[in-house]
Amino acid sequence: MPNAIYPGSFDPITNGHLDIIERAVAIFDQVTVAVLINTSKPGLFPIDERVELIREAVKAWPSVSVESFRGLTADYARSKGVKFLIRGLRAVSDFDAELRIALMNRKLNPALDTVFLMTSAQNLFLASSTVKEVALLGGDCSALVPEHVAERLRKHPKRRTAETTQATLPED
Ligand code: ADP
Numbered sequence: 655m656p657n658a659i660y661p662g663s664f665d666p667i668t669n670g671h672l673d674i675i676e677r678a679v680a681i682f683d684q685v686t687v688a689v690l691i692n693t694s695k696p697g698l699f700p701i702d703e704r705v706e707l708i709r710e711a712v713k714a715w716p717s718v719s720v721e722s723f724r725g726l727t728a729d730y731a732r733s734k735g736v737k738f739l740i741r742g743l744r745a746v747s748d749f750d751a752e753l754r755i756a757l758m759n760r761k762l763n764p765a766l767d768t769v770f771l772m773t774s775a776q777n778l779f780l781a782s783s784t785v786k787e788v789a790l791l792g793g794d795c796s797a798l799v800p801e802h803v804a805e806r807l808r809k810h811p812k813r814r815t816a817e818t819t820q821a822t823l824p825e826d
């Protein structure tokens with residue numbers, strides 16, 4: 655089977671992303687998880703840390719590598735000679751945006767096809783944005799991300815502790 659690229663922001667990697675990677679590993683020879691460097695959206699974790707967290711999460715799969723890239727996904731795929739992109743689908747709500755991205759990528763690089771993989775039911779509502787919101791408000795994310803990612807979220811300097819959350823509540 656050919657090789658594929660799984661592009662995204664992965665800020666941070668979640669069990670939903672890993673679900674998609676595991677399915678992709680069963681289909682493709684080599685899977686490159688590619689973290690998009692988006693200078694206008696700095697995100698919670700710096701790119702190098704996101705790459706490191708993904709590497710740790712995928713270390714059991716020798717056919718998976720992790721890189722970061724700048725610019726258009728279509729150009730990045732061309733430079734690597736890869737003809738398949740992987741994207742994950744959660745609810746129907748993902749479909750509209752994903753279809754637009756896939757068609758634009760194909761226009762920019764006609765050799766490129768996007769393969770959509772469905773997540774499992776337990777990851778249907780899991781997104782990095784939700785994980786970040788819960789974690790920064792002091793919530794427990796250990797069921798949503800790999801343990802080393804949950805640990806990094808617990809230690810994040812932007813995380814509110816129980817005391818800071820209570821201190822900002824209005825007095826009775
Ligand atoms: P997000 O911030 O929405 O998690 P990413 O850019 O990191 O977005 O996502 C990269 C790809 O992974 C996208 O195709 C996205 O739809 C997919 N994805 C993210 N979370 C899940 C999940 N829980 N199940 C399936 N696919 C997912």
